[in-house]
Each structure stands twice: as structure tokens, then as C-alpha cells.
Amino acid sequence: MVEKVIEFFNLRKIMNSGQIFRMYEDGEGIFTVYSSDRRLKVKEKDGKIFFYCSEEEFESCWEDFFDLKRDYGSIVQRAYTEPLGNALPKGRDFLKAACTYASDIRILNQNVWEMMISFIISQQKQIPSIRKCIEALCERFGTKHTEINGEAAETWYGFPDAGAIASAGPEGLKGLSLGYRERYIYETAVRYLSEGKTESFYKNMTYEQARKYLCTFSGIGEKVADCVCLFGCGFSDAFPIDVHIKEVLYREFFDESGKRAPFDRIPYSEYMTVIDKSFAPFSGVKGIVQQWIFAYELTLKSNKRK
DNA sequence: AAGCAGGGGACGT
DNA sequence: ACGTCCCCTGCT
Numbered sequence: 001m002v003e004k005v006i007e008f009f010n011l012r013k014i015m016n017s018g019q020i021f022r023m024y025e026d027g028e029g030i031f032t033v034y035s036s037d038r039r040l041k042v043k044e045k046d047g048k049i050f051f052y053c054s055e056e057e058f059e060s061c062w063e064d065f066f067d068l069k070r071d072y073g074s075i076v077q078r079a080y081t082e083p084l085g086n087a088l089p090k091g092r093d094f095l096k097a098a099c100t101y102a103s104d105i106r107i108l109n110q111n112v113w114e115m116m117i118s119f120i121i122s123q124q125k126q127i128p129s130i131r132k133c134i135e136a137l138c139e140r141f142g143t144k145h146t147e148i149n150g151e152a153a154e155t156w157y158g159f160p161d162a163g164a165i166a167s168a169g170p171e172g173l174k175g176l177s178l179g180y181r182e183r184y185i186y187e188t189a190v191r192y193l194s195e196g197k198t199e200s201f202y203k204n205m206t207y208e209q210a211r212k213y214l215c216t217f218s219g220i221g222e223k224v225a226d227c228v229c230l231f232g233c234g235f236s237d238a239f240p241i242d243v244h245i246k247e248v249l250y251r252e253f254f255d256e257s258g259k260r261a262p263f264d265r266i267p268y269s270e271y272m273t274v275i276d277k278s279f280a281p282f283s284g285v286k287g288i289v290q291q292w293i294f295a296y297e298l299t300l301k302s303n304k305r306k
Numbered sequence: 307a308a309g310c311a312g313g314g315g316a317c318g319t
Numbered sequence: 320a321c322g323t324c325c326c327c328t329g330c331t
Contacts, residue, residue, distance in 0.1 A: 018314060123315040129327055130314090179325025184316080221316045242314035267320085294314080 002051040002058040008072035010104035011044050017105050017295050019231045021118055021131050022138075022159070035065065036111045037143055037158035067106040075285050076103045079292075082281035091253040091278060095289070098296035105291050108231060112199050113192060114159045115232030120184050120219040122227075129177070134159075136176045141165055165189035184219025191217060207235040222268050230287040237283070239290045241271045248297045253278050 011031050015023045022034035029044045040062055041052040051058050063069065079099040084092050117137070122130050141160030146153060165172070166189040173182040202210050210233050214225035222241075229238035241249075243264060249271055250263035258266075258274070275286065282289045 119314090120316095124313055124324090125315095125326085126313055126328070132327095177326060179327090180316090180323095181325075219316065223315060227314085240314075244314060265320085298314095 002053065002055055004049045004051070004068075005047060006049050006068060008076070008104045009049065009066070009068075009106060011042060011049075013102065013105045013295065014066075014108070017102075017291060018127060018298075019108055019227075019291070020110065021122075021127070021134050033065075034138075034156070034159070036114060037145070039145070039156060064109050067109055070106075072103065072106070072288075075282070075288055078281055079103075079289075085277045085280035094248070094252040094296075095293070098292040101299065102292040102295040105295055107236060107288055107291055109234050110231050111159065112202050112228060112232040113162060115228040116188060116192070116214070116217065116220065116224075117159075117165075117185055119224040119227040120188065121178065121181055123181065123219075123224065133177055137165075137173075137178075140176065141168065162189040162193040166193045181219060187218035188220070202233045207233075207237055210235065211238070230290070236285050236287045239272070239275050239279075239286045241268055241275075242294075244297050244301075245290065245294060246271060248293055249274055249278075 011029075012025065014020065015025060015031065020033070024032050026032055031042045031044075033040045033042060038061065043050040043052070051062055053062060076099055079095055084095065118130070118134055121133050121137075125133070135157075138157040138159055141164040142157035143160075145156050145158060147156075165185065170183070170186050173185055176182075178185065202213075205213065207229060210229055211222075211225045214220050214228055215222060220228070226238045226240035229235040230240060239245075246263050246266070250259070250266070253274055258270070279286050279289050
């Protein structure tokens with residue numbers, strides 16, 4: 001077991017931040033995280049974090065997975081001190097509030113292949129349904145793991161590799177509630193397999209190259225590519241733009257001259273321009289700002305519903 | 307109770 | 320720049 005005191009780290013908020021789907025809270029402050037064929041239990045108690053793994057596994061895997069080597073404090077400080085690229089005072093206040101709420105969310109460094117499939121599944125779906133689909137996919141195609149911890153033996157499944165999905169054939173994904181995404185997943189698996197690239201292939205490209213390359217896979221468009229870049233490839237400048245982000249940017253960061261069309265009918269590229277301008281002080285870590293804004297906007301919405 | 311709208315999009319004339 | 324795609328969920 002590894003015990004740490006970690007600033008800017010909140011497991012529950014990370015679990016609910018939409019960047020990871022295979023993470024569960026089993027009891028008060030006790031979480032299980034799945035990634036590829038690994039599983040980790042983590043506990044938060046009295047300001048300490050307990051990682052239930054060896055020192056060696058922590059250093060070689062989970063420390064990077066949870067992005068613990070990054071100095072989040074300096075990024076947070078920028079949110080309060082640096083002027084924003086645009087002149088809208090409203091946007092600046094919103095960013096500060098978002099940072100105050102969400103600065104303890106880390107951007108995870110997850111498996112690239114797992115991110116590709118997970119975010120292909122995510123399109124036009126809500127989070128609980130995404131979780132169910134991914135879990136079903138793991139049960140059907142993933143490696144079965146059986147561990148005996150003391151008296152209790154429990155079974156869990158790893159995330160399937162491309163070969164397991166490809167060899168099932170084009171009809172192999174039926175019955176998993178994937179809908180039109182079945183074809184995307186199958187085709188992406190076949191191509192990923194045939195190319196035989198490893199994670200480092202994606203991570204060693206520039207962000208722009210990786211993004212463009214990912215978009216050539218079936219079922220991966222700009223938004224999904226940005227999710228893979230940010231949560232998988234380690235490109236912390238990637239800024240996925242979904243409907244929620246569009247709504248916030250439109251409301252808080254657009255000047256009136258940019259508002260001729262409804263927010264959901266303005267193209268991705270125009271939002272990218274606004275982001276580059278508004279968040280220039282965060283160049284290199286724009287994706288972290290995205291996560292603050294996204295998480296804060298979701299809580300605003302869920303509070304409004306009550 | 308059946309029917310509708312919408313969901314962290316991608317793709318195609 | 321538009322409609323269409325599958326499937327689920329929540330609402331009525």
C-alpha cells in the first residue's frame with residue numbers, strides 16, 4: 001500500500017468528471033479504478049490517499065495515470081492572476097468560479113486504445129448508459145480476472161484489446177446497446193489491429209498530427225479525437241468541445257458580434273478560435289481549463305434542476 | 307401507457 | 320451547413 005498527501009486531488013470529482021467511465025465508489029471514500037487489464041483500489045480518508053498497490057506499481061503506473069507529477073498549483077494561480085486574452089469580465093469571473101470549484105480534478109493519463117473506443121461509444125449517450133455499454137463490452141471481450149482476496153473471490157474484466165473485438169466479426173457486437181456505433185467500433189478495431197501501432201506512436205506525434213490522424217478512424221470526429229488526445233495521449237492542450245462547453249463559451253466568452261447563430265449551430269472551428277484567444281495564458285494546459293469549466297457547468301445545471 | 311424529445315457526434319448527398 | 324443514423328432515458 002502507498003500512502004500520500006496530495007494537493008488538488010479529489011477522487012469523487014474525478015470519477016464524475018466524464019473523463020473516466022470505469023471508476024466506481026464502492027463505499028464512502030473507497031474507489032475502484034479499471035484501466036486496460038489493471039485494477040486499483042484507492043481510498044481517501046482524513047486528507048490522505050491510500051493506493052492499494054506496491055510502491056513499484058504506483059511509480060510505474062498509477063502516479064502517471066493520476067497525473068500526480070504535474071504542478072496544478074501554478075496553473076490555478078494563473079487563473080487568478082493572469083488576464084484573459086479576451087476582454088469580457090464576465091468570462092473571467094466564470095473561469096475563477098470554475099477553477100475554485102474544480103481545481104482538484106486531475107486530467108488522467110489513460111490507455112489510448114481504451115479512450116478511442118470509450119469515446120466512440122460516448123457519442124449521443126449519457127454517462128450512465130456509456131458505463132453500461134463499456135462494462136458489457138468488457139464482459140464479452142475482455143480478459144476475465146479472478147482474484148482471491150482473503151475469503152472473497154471476485155471476478156472482473158479487463159478492457160478488450162483490438163484483436164478480441166476484430167476477431168468477433170462485424171456481427172460480434174450485437175446485443176450491447178451500441179446502436180450505429182457497432183460498425184464504428186468494429187472498423188476501428190480492425191484498422192487499429194492492422195496498423196499494429198503502440199501507444200508511443202500517438203504520444204510522439206504533435207497534438208495537431210495526432211488529432212488529424214485519429215479523425216481518419218471510423219466513428220472518430222473532432223470532438224472524440226480531442227477526448228482521446230487529452231485523456232489518452234497526454235496532450236494537455238486538447239480542448240474537447242461538446243454541447244455543454246459550447247453553451248458556456250457562447251454565454252460567457254462570446255462577444256455579441258459572434259452570436260448570430262444559435263450556440264449549437266456554430267462550427268467547431270469557431271469555438272476553437274475563441275478558445276485560443278480567451279485562454280491564451282493557459283497555452284499548454286488548456287485541457288485542464290476545459291475540465292474546470294465542464295465540471296463547473298454540470299454542477300450549475302444539476303443545482304438548477306433541484 | 308404510448309409517444310416524444312434529446313443525449314458530452316459522425317457521416318454523407 | 321443540413322438531415323440522418325441506433326438505442327436509451329426521462330418526461331408526459
